[in-house]
Amino acid sequence: MADTFNAIAQRKWIDKFTLINDENTLISLLDRFDLGYLISPDGKLKQRTDFGLGSDLDHEDEPEPEPFCSCGSFRRQQSCLSAIRREIPDYEPCCKHIAWFKRFRDYLVKRSQLIEAQRGHNATKATAWFYAPPEIGQEHGRFSIIFTKHGQNAPITKWQQYRSDEVFTEDDAWDLFDSMIDNGYVPFPHTALPSIAHAFKQS
Numbered sequence: 602m603a604d605t606f607n608a609i610a611q612r613k614w615i616d617k618f619t620l621i622n623d624e625n626t627l628i629s630l631l632d633r634f635d636l637g638y639l640i641s642p643d644g645k646l647k648q649r650t651d652f653g654l655g656s657d658l659d660h661e662d663e664p665e666p667e668p669f670c671s672c673g674s675f676r677r678q679q680s681c682l683s684a685i686r687r688e689i690p691d692y693e694p695c696c697k698h699i700a701w702f703k704r705f706r707d708y709l710v711k712r713s714q715l716i717e718a719q720r721g722h723n724a725t726k727a728t729a730w731f732y733a734p735p736e737i738g739q740e741h742g743r744f745s746i747i748f749t750k751h752g753q754n755a756p757i758t759k760w761q762q763y764r765s766d767e768v769f770t771e772d773d774a775w776d777l778f779d780s781m782i783d784n785g786y787v788p789f790p791h792t793a794l795p796s797i798a799h800a801f802k803q804s
């Protein structure tokens with residue numbers, strides 16, 4: 602993740618993607634350099650060129666925007682959607698990218714609700730998480746968490762390692778995020794908290 606070829610290339614290109622306003626050009630660029638996929642989790646809005654008096658009146662029959670991802674799996678499902686729907690009538694195409702995005706959005710909503718419930722005060726119960734991507738020759742990265750009941754700005758001496766005898770990887774991340782929030786701990790990426798950022802070492 603952090604410093605793979607794709608991640609470096611994505612960081613380098615990310616500001617430029619918005620300059621490309623043709624979707625097919627963007628998708629072919631992403632494909633050509635293996636930079637990832639174009640995902641529209643809420644569907645694509647049609648380009649509107651007919652703004653003017655009364656122009657809204659004729660749009661009631663337009664189909665609802667449907668989610669889209671440019672990855673091969675999603676596009677294959679789209680291309681044989683009518684065949685799939687003969688067997689499973691309500692089937693909607695999905696892929697791991699759309700599933701990931703929905704999961705991430707659920708997490709952000711739950712995290713915001715937890716912060717909201719604390720009425721804008723600094724989180725009393727806080728966790729900070731760190732992820733180190735897999736090293737060369739290793740299958741999994743390392744995911745670790747520290748937590749405190751003394752607020753997110755507490756000095757490092759007030760934090761404890763979560764289940765320090767266990768090794769967590771990216772496969773555990775969502776379950777851990779859920780359980781942090783379910784237990785009332787607001788998760789922060791470690792880089793968001795200057796008082797503890799140095800506690801995690803890259804290696």
Ligand SMILES: [Zn+2]
Nearest residue numbers: 670672696698
């Ligand atoms: Zn996809």
